Amino acid sequence: MNEFDLIRRYFSRPVPAGYLGGGDDCALLPIGVGLQLATSTDLLIEGRHFLPGADPRCLGHKALAVNISDLAAMGAKPLGCVLGLSLPRVDERWLSEFSDGFYSLAEQAACPLVGGDTTRSDGIVISVTVYGQVDPALALRRDAARLGDDIWVTGTLGAPHVALQFLTHKLSPDPELLAAVRPALERPQPPWKFAQHLPGLAHAALDISDGLLQDLGHILAASQYGAVLHYACLPIDPALDKLNEPLRREAALAGGDVYQLCFTAAPNHRAAIEKLANEHAVQVSRIGFIQEPPGLVVLDDSGVPLSVAHAGFDHFS
Amino acid sequence: MNEFDLIRRYFSRPVPAGYLGGGDDCALLPIGVGLQLATSTDLLIEGRHFLPGADPRCLGHKALAVNISDLAAMGAKPLGCVLGLSLPRVDERWLSEFSDGFYSLAEQAACPLVGGDTTRSDGIVISVTVYGQVDPALALRRDAARLGDDIWVTGTLGAPHVALQFLTHKLSPDPELLAAVRPALERPQPPWKFAQHLPGLAHAALDISDGLLQDLGHILAASQYGAVLHYACLPIDPALDKLNEPLRREAALAGGDVYQLCFTAAPNHRAAIEKLANEHAVQVSRIGFIQEPPGLVVLDDSGVPLSVAHAGFDHFS
Numbered sequence: 001m002n003e004f005d006l007i008r009r010y011f012s013r014p015v016p017a018g019y020l021g022g023g024d025d026c027a028l029l030p031i032g033v034g035l036q037l038a039t040s041t042d043l044l045i046e047g048r049h050f051l052p053g054a055d056p057r058c059l060g061h062k063a064l065a066v067n068i069s070d071l072a073a074m075g076a077k078p079l080g081c082v083l084g085l086s087l088p089r090v091d092e093r094w095l096s097e098f099s100d101g102f103y104s105l106a107e108q109a110a111c112p113l114v115g116g117d118t119t120r121s122d123g124i125v126i127s128v129t130v131y132g133q134v135d136p137a138l139a140l141r142r143d144a145a146r147l148g149d150d151i152w153v154t155g156t157l158g159a160p161h162v163a164l165q166f167l168t169h170k171l172s173p174d175p176e177l178l179a180a181v182r183p184a185l186e187r188p189q190p191p192w193k194f195a196q197h198l199p200g201l202a203h204a205a206l207d208i209s210d211g212l213l214q215d216l217g218h219i220l221a222a223s224q225y226g227a228v229l230h231y232a233c234l235p236i237d238p239a240l241d242k243l244n245e246p247l248r249r250e251a252a253l254a255g256g257d258v259y260q261l262c263f264t265a266a267p268n269h270r271a272a273i274e275k276l277a278n279e280h281a282v283q284v285s286r287i288g289f290i291q292e293p294p295g296l297v298v299l300d301d302s303g304v305p306l307s308v309a310h311a312g313f314d315h316f317s
Numbered sequence: 318m319n320e321f322d323l324i325r326r327y328f329s330r331p332v333p334a335g336y337l338g339g340g341d342d343c344a345l346l347p348i349g350v351g352l353q354l355a356t357s358t359d360l361l362i363e364g365r366h367f368l369p370g371a372d373p374r375c376l377g378h379k380a381l382a383v384n385i386s387d388l389a390a391m392g393a394k395p396l397g398c399v400l401g402l403s404l405p406r407v408d409e410r411w412l413s414e415f416s417d418g419f420y421s422l423a424e425q426a427a428c429p430l431v432g433g434d435t436t437r438s439d440g441i442v443i444s445v446t447v448y449g450q451v452d453p454a455l456a457l458r459r460d461a462a463r464l465g466d467d468i469w470v471t472g473t474l475g476a477p478h479v480a481l482q483f484l485t486h487k488l489s490p491d492p493e494l495l496a497a498v499r500p501a502l503e504r505p506q507p508p509w510k511f512a513q514h515l516p517g518l519a520h521a522a523l524d525i526s527d528g529l530l531q532d533l534g535h536i537l538a539a540s541q542y543g544a545v546l547h548y549a550c551l552p553i554d555p556a557l558d559k560l561n562e563p564l565r566r567e568a569a570l571a572g573g574d575v576y577q578l579c580f581t582a583a584p585n586h587r588a589a590i591e592k593l594a595n596e597h598a599v600q601v602s603r604i605g606f607i608q609e610p611p612g613l614v615v616l617d618d619s620g621v622p623l624s625v626a627h628a629g630f631d632h633f634s
Contacts, residue, residue, distance in 0.1 A: 010416040011400065015429050019397065027432035029397045029448060032349045039431070041446055043401035045438045080336065080346045083328065084360035084444050099327040112332050114356070115344035121362045127401050127444035129358055131346060 023222070024142050025073035025206050026132070036136040037079075039129060040070035046124040051167060056094045058186035059126070060101025065188045066209070067130040068109050069259040072195035073207040075140040076132030078111035084127035086119045109192050138199030140263060145204035145223035149264035149290040152202075152273065154191045154282050157212060158248065159184035159237040161255025171247075180239035188259035194280040195261060201272055205263035211254040216262055217296060229288035229298045231306055249306075253298065264290055340539070341459050342390035342523050343449070353453040354396075356446060357387035363441040368484060373411045375503035376443070377418025382505045383526070384447040385426050386576040389512035390524040392457040393449030395428035401444035403436045426509050455516030457580060462521035462540035466581035466607040469519075469590065471508045471599050474529060475565065476501035476554040478572025488564075497556035505576035511597040512578060518589055522580035528571040533579055534613060546605035546615045548623055566623075570615065581607055 015021035020028035026038040044063055046052055064081060071078050083102065087094075106113050111130060163185035165171040166178045190207065198205065204219045212234075220227055236252045243251070265273060270286070277284040298306045332338035337345035343355040361380055363369055381398060388395050400419065404411075423430050428447060480502035482488040483495045507524065515522065521536045529551075537544055553569045560568070582590060587603070594601040615623045 010412045011402075011430065011433060011435075013420055013430070015397075015431055019429060019431055021429075022432045027397070027399065029431060031354065031396070031450065032352060035349060037348065037354065037396070037448065039399060039446075039448065041399040041401050041432065041434055041444065043403055043434045043436055043442065043444055045403055045436055045442070048436060048438065079348065079354070080332075080344070082344065082356060082358040082446060084358050085328075086360055086362055086442070095327045103330055112336060112338075113328065113330070114332055114336055114346060115339045115358065116328060117358055117360045118328075119360055119362055119365060121365065121442070122439065125360065125362070125403070125438070125442050127358065127360055129356075129399060129446040131354065131356065131448075133348065 020141070025070040026076060028074070028134070028136065028139060030136070034135060036134055036139065038071055038074045038076035038132040038134050038139065040067055041127065041129040042067055044126040055186065056097040057101035060098040061105050061187050063126045063128050064102050064105045064111070065190055066259060067128045068105070068111060068192050069188065069190035069207040069209070071130055071132040072190045072192045073140065073205050073261060074132070074134055075138065075195055075199035075202070075205065076134040077196045078109050078192060079131040079133055080112045080114045081106065081128060081130045083113055083116040085116065086121040086125040088120065088122055088124065135199055140198060140202055140205035142204055142206055142219050143222035145219050145225055145264040145290050146266065147225060147290055147292060148267065149203055150267055150270065150286050151216065151227060151229065151262065151264050151288040151290065152284055152286050153208070153212070153235060153260060153262050154194065154284055155258070155260035156184070156235045156237040156283065157208070157258060158240045158251035158255050160188070160257035161251040162240060162243065164257065177239060177242055181237065184237065185257055188257070190259045191261060191280065191282045194276060194282040197276050198263065201269045201276065202263040202265040205261050208256070208258035208260050208262055210256045212262060213253050213296060219262070219264065220294070220296060223290070225290045225292065226294045227288055227290050227296050229296070231298050232301050233285060233287045235283060235285040337458070342387040343393060345391070345451070345453065345456060347453070351452060353451055353456065355388055355391045355393035355449040355451050355456065357384055358444065358446040359384055361443040372503065373414040374418035377415040378422050378504050380443045380445050381419050381422045381428070382507055383576060384445045385422070385428060385509050386505065386507035386524040386526070388447055388449040389507045389509045390457065390522050390578060391449070391451055392455065392512055392516035392519070392522065393451040394513045395426050395509060396448040396450055397429045397431045398423065398445060398447045400430055400433040402433065403438040403442040405437065405439055405441065452516055457515060457519055457522035459521055459523055459536050460539035462536050462542055462581040462607050463583065464542060464607055464609060465584065466520055467584055467587065467603050468533070468544060468546065468579065468581050468605040468607065469601055469603050470525070470529070470552060470577060470579050471511065471601055472575070472577035473552045473554040473600065474525070474575060475557045475568035475572050477505070477574035478568040479557060479560065481574065494556060494559055498554065501554065502574055505574070507576045508578060508597065508599045511593060511599040514593050515580060518586045518593070519580040519582040522578050525573070525575035525577055525579055527573045529579060530570050530613060536579070536581065537611070537613060540607070542607045542609065543611045544605055544607050544613050546613070548615050549618050550602060550604045552600060552602040
C-alpha cells in the first residue's frame with residue numbers, strides 16, 4: 001500500500017460545500033465573499049526527503065520553496081507560513097543558516113513566517129504549512145483543463161533528478177556537471193510571482209514534484225482528457241546535453257523535485273502568457289496540448305510516439 | 318538553551334503590519350476587512366509528546382484537540398485543518414482508529430480536515446495545522462489583560478498531570494484513580510464553542526498546556542500586570558481528593574496538558590460569562606484577579622500566600 005492509497009483510504013472523507021479537499025496542490029477554504037484560503041502542508045524527514053548532512057541554508061530555502069510551489073500551482077498569492085521544526089540537538093550554526101535560508105525566501109516571496117513549534121527527535125523533521133489567497137472562481141485546479149488547451153511548463157526540466165543521481169552515487173562522478181545541476185535540486189525557484197497572475201489566463205496547473213509525465217497525468221485524470229506532448233519542445237536543462245539520450249529523456253520526463261509549473265491555457269492566451277512570463281523573467285515553454293482521447297502521447301521530432309514506459313507513463317495511460 | 322530560547326533567537330524576525338507573529342496561541346494573518354485568519358501548528362513526536370503504544374483513537378483526537386485548543390484560546394471559530402503524518406509502517410488498524418479519533422473531533426468542532434501529507438519515519442510524527450477566523454479587534458491575545466479583570470478557568474485542573482504520573486510510573490499504581498483521571502489526559506475537550514463567543518466578553522486568554530501558573534505567567538508578562546489567585550477557588554478535579562495535598566496542589570498549579578482556557582474579563586461581564594458557560598455546558602470558575610503589582614500570588618483560605626516555588630512559580634515572579 002503506497003502513500004496515495006493510504007491517504008485515499010483513511011483521510012479522504014468529504015469536505016463541506018465551498019471547500020476543496022485533498023488531491024490538489026492546495027486545499028481551499030472559504031474565508032469571505034470572492035476569496036478562498038489556499039493552504040498546503042509538507043512534512044520533510046531527514047534521510048527520506050533530504051540527505052543527512054544537507055546544507056542547512058539550502059534546506060531552509062527548500063522547505064519553504066516546495067510549499068510556495070504548491071501555492072503557485074493554485075495561482076494563489078502567499079499570505080504567510082508556519083514552521084514546525086524537530087531537531088536531535090541544538091546546533092547554533094545549523095539553526096542560524098537554516099533560519100537564514102528560510103527567511104530569505106520568505107521575504108522574497110512576501111510569505112512571512114508567523115509562527116511555529118520546535119521540539120526534539122532523533123532525526124530532523126521539518127513541517128511547513130503555507131497560506132495564500134485566491135479567487136475561488138479562478139483557482140488553478142487540476143480538474144480544470146479544457147479541450148484544446150495548450151500545455152505549458154515554466155523553467156527547465158531534468159536537472160534536479162540528475163543532481164540527486166549524483167548525490168546518491170547512482171551516476172559516476174562528474175563534478176562539473178554536478179555543479180551545474182545541483183542548484184536546481186537544492187534551491188528550487190518556483191515562479192510564485194508569475195503564478196499569481198495566471199488565474200484568468202490559465203485553466204489547470206500543478207507543480208512538477210514527481211516528474212512531468214506523472215504530474216501531468218494527475219491533470220489528465222482529474223480533467224478526464226488526454227494529451228499530446230512534443231518531446232522537442234521540452235525545456236530540458238542544457239547541462240543535460242552531456243548525458244546519453246536515455247538518461248536525459250528519463251530525467252526530463254520522469255525526474256521529480258522540479259518545483260516548476262505545468263499548466264494548461266486556451267490558445268488565445270498565448271501572447272498574454274508570454275508577456276507575463278517576460279515581465280517576471282520566467283522561462284515558459286509550450287510543450288503540447290489537451291485532446292479528447294485519454295492517455296498521454298509523447299511525440300519525437302518526426303511525430304512518432306516515443307516509448308516512455310520507463311518514465312512512469314504506464315501509471316496514467 | 319531551551320525551546321523558547323531557540324524560537325526567540327532564530328525564528329522571531331518581525332512580521333508585517335496587520336500580522337500577529339509568534340508568542341501567542343495562534344498567529345493572526347489579515348485576510349479581509351474585519352477578519353483575521355488565526356492559525357496554529359503543532360508537531361507531536363512519539364516518545365516525547367505521547368507514549369509509544371498510545372491508543373491511536375485517543376492520539377487522533379488529541380492531535381487535533383491541542384490545536385483546536387489554540388484556536389479557542391484566541392476566541393477563533395474553526396475553519397479547517399491539515400494533517401501531516403509520518404509512520405514507521407502501514408498498520409491498517411492503527412490508521413483506521415487514528416483517523417476515526419481525528420475525524421470524530423473534526424466533525425464535532427466543525428473543523429474539517431482538508432488536506433495533508435503522509436510519509437515514513439522511524440517513529441510516529443504528527444503535524445497538525447488549524448485555521449480559524451476571528452475579528453482582529455476582539456481576538457483574545459495574551460497581552461490584552463486589563464487592570465481589575467477577573468481571572469477565569471474553564472473545566473477542571475490537575476487530572477492530566479496525575480494520569481501522566483501514573484503512566485510514567487512516577488506514582489505507585491492506583492487503577493481506580495488512573496481510570497478517573499486518564500480521559501482528561503487522553504481525550505482533552507477544549508471548550509471551542511464557548512470560546513467562539515468570548516471575544517467581546519473576555520480580554521486575554523490562553524490554553525493551559527504547561528500548567529496554570531506558568532501559562533497565566535505568560536498573560537501577566539505580556540500584559541505587564543500581576544495577579545492574585547485564590548487557591549480555594551481553583552476547580553481541582555475531584556478525583557484528586559484521594560491524593561496527599563502537596564501532590565494535589567502541584568497537579569493543580571503546575572500540571573500541564575489541560576487544554577482548558579484561562580482568560581481574563583472585566584467584572585461587569587460576570588453574569589454574561591456564566592450564562593454563556595451554562596448554554597454550552599462548560600464549567601467556569603473565577604479564580605482571582607489582575608492587579609498592578611507584578612508577580613503572581615496564590616492565597617490560601619486564610620488569605621496567606623502559599624509557597625508555590627515547586628510549581629514553577631519562580632520563573633514568572
